[in-house]
Amino acid sequence: MRKLHSYLLSSSLVLVLLVIWEIGAWSYGKSFILPTPSEIAVKLWELREVLIFEHLPATLLIIVIGLAISIIVGFGLAIWMNVSRIAEKAFYPIIISSQTIPIIALAPIFVLWFGYSIWSKVVVTVLITFFPITVSAFDGLRSSDKDLKELMLTMGASKKDLFLKLDVPSAMPSIFSGLKVAVTMSVIGAAIGEWLGAQAGLGYFSRRMMTQFDGAAVFAPIVLLSAVGILLFLLVTVIEKIVLRWRKQV
Structure with missing residues (x-):
């Protein structure tokens, strides 16, 4: 009952914001700058085949490859830093420092190095998702009970x-927390690389739609990107509940 009340409250808030957006954008009257939600929905329906069957697979491929690399390398490095103080002192400051560099500034360099191939976008995605995965896994491994x-x-x-x-069991809650952040950030990384x-x-x-001053067509793929991020987050949440069902029994 409490969950239902929470869902109704959040849904009502979203609906109110959409109504305010609809009225405000309609009053503004410049759809090429600020389209209404209804215009975006119509455009999304009109472009559904192009977006879903042509452009969505390309973005999903970048997300999957980037996340796979971040998970493998991030978990491996977290385990190494957990067992070796030398590795921790060598890599941990570099991992932290990597987040102080604006990714948007590095992305053009990756385009120069890798061209317009998929790998320039994958590298951007990895840089964004690598940090939460590695740090959460490392902190989780360090959180095990000393008395046990x-x-x-x-x-x-x-x-x-x-x-x-x-x-590993002690680290799993932290690992899944990092994964929840990483999967949503992976969508941002893929979009930045593609931009x-x-x-x-x-x-x-x-x-491309920005150059045609089609505001609704600019927002339509953004809505789809948001939906992808939400679905990935929910997928990780479901996997977390399955893997960590023992927490309810403790």
Whole structure:
């Protein structure tokens, strides 16, 4: 009942904001700058085949590849830093420093290096998603209970046992928190890469429509990108509930 009330409250708020947007944009009267939500919905329906079957797959491919690289490298580096103080001191400051560099400033450089191929967009996505995955996994591995670790050691547990039976389960909540952030940020990374140089994709289509002063067509792929981010977030949430169902039993 409480969840239903929360959903109704959030839905009502979204509806109110859309109504305000509709009235404000209609009063402004310049749809090429600020289209109404209804105009965006109509344009999204008109462009559904082009966006869904031509440009959406290109964006999804960038997101999937970028997330896969970030997960593999990020988890690997987090584990390495957890077992090695030297690796932590060497890589942790670099990971933090990487977030102080504006990605939008590096994206054109990646286009110069990799051209308009998929890899220039993948690198941007990796740079954006790598940080939350790595840091959350590292902090999670460090959060295991010290008393339990000492107890397991006195019972003859090996380092492998400590890692698999204590560190990893303790880190899972933090890992999923990082993944929730990463999957939504991956959509932003893919869109930024496509905006600066691509031949297909939702971000590319939105930028192309800007040159035609078609405001509704600029917003339509953005709405679709938002929907992709929400679906990815919900997917991670479902997987989290399945993997961490033991938390409800504790």
